[in-house]
Amino acid sequence: MFGTPAGPASGRPVLVVVAHGSRDPRHAATVHALLRRVRALRPGLRVEAGFLDFNTPSVSRVLERLDAEGVRDAVALPLLLTRAFHAKSDIPAVLHEARARLPRLSVRQADVLGPSSLLTQALERRLYEAGLRPGDKGSTGVVLASAGSSDPEAIAVIAHVAREWRRTGWCAVRPAFASASLPRTEDAVRELRADGVRRVAVAPYVIAPGRLPDRIAQGAHASGADVLADVLGPAPELARLLVRRYEAARATRQVAALSA
CATH class of the missing domain: 3.40.50.1400 (Rossmann fold)
Known part of the structure; x- marks a missing residue:
């Protein structure tokens, strides 16, 4: 199921949030709850979830569907708090393979979420809720x-x-x-x-x-x-951070295009 409809002429890259995936059904449910909050923050932005393992749709499948719809620009945002193996190896490999198969679709990998003061604010929110x-x-x-x-x-x-x-x-x-x-x-x-x-x-x-x-x-x-405390989950601070990372990746793309 795809999120906010947007055609290839929408002017903004599609945000593809790349989650690890889990056999635990709470994982995917939490990811989708977080993405609903992101969509509420940016109603005109198309936001999709792709999973590295266990859950569907896979990242590759999401990118294939976007390409088939005529989307030409996407930002892949790792739903990760640190730059460890998944951010350095797994996700770049998946995106490299997708770029080779889908040359019309431009995909930029955004930075991981942490560190950020928004994350510590979310941690404190969960502690106060507890x-x-x-x-x-x-x-x-x-x-x-x-x-x-x-x-x-x-x-x-x-x-x-x-x-x-x-x-x-x-x-x-x-x-x-x-x-x-x-x-x-x-x-x-x-x-x-x-x-x-x-x-x-x-x-x-x-x-x-x-x-x-x-x-x-x-x-x-x-x-x-x-x-x-509870896990960070769909904390509003986390949703704001996803938007911030997306906008930073989008701005970098625009600067690169202007200097080309």
Whole structure:
């Protein structure tokens, strides 16, 4: 099912949001809820979802349909928080293959979502929805729990996000990972307790539910965290960030066209 109708003469590239995909049905449902919010922010923009694995339509299938409709310009936006393997390898490979088969369709890959102050605003939104108040920041330590990666750049970005977020007033912010890297969520919670932090909250730095977010939640419960926030999901800040990344990719394309 395609989103907002738009013909090839609409003047704006189609936004193709590239999601990882999951066997967990909550994943695709969350992606589509987020895209509905993006469409509400930009009613004239055509927004489509394509998945790398497990769910349909695939990214290739979305691009094929756009080409068949006469669309000539698209922005592929990775629904990813860091530049790890999928952003550096999987998505470029899929787009390269599509460009070779669909030479009339121009596709530019946008930047990943993080880091961004909009993401930390969304994290705080989820923590407040889970029961914290703004006045609790100074006495609360936060575990910034991400899915995890073996990519050093991605791990460094998570550490950077934790340091910068700590400077906004939290008692402490510790990174943690559900896979590939250490510490695990439960270990980070216990480390904060050992440091004398009175209240510990876990903020999942993930977009949609699934196996790894469930692992984060299990670690939070097992270690007795006081607060467990929901995943970022269709947070309004995340929708605004998608629009921002799309507009940046579109502007880069326009500059390149003018200088050609």
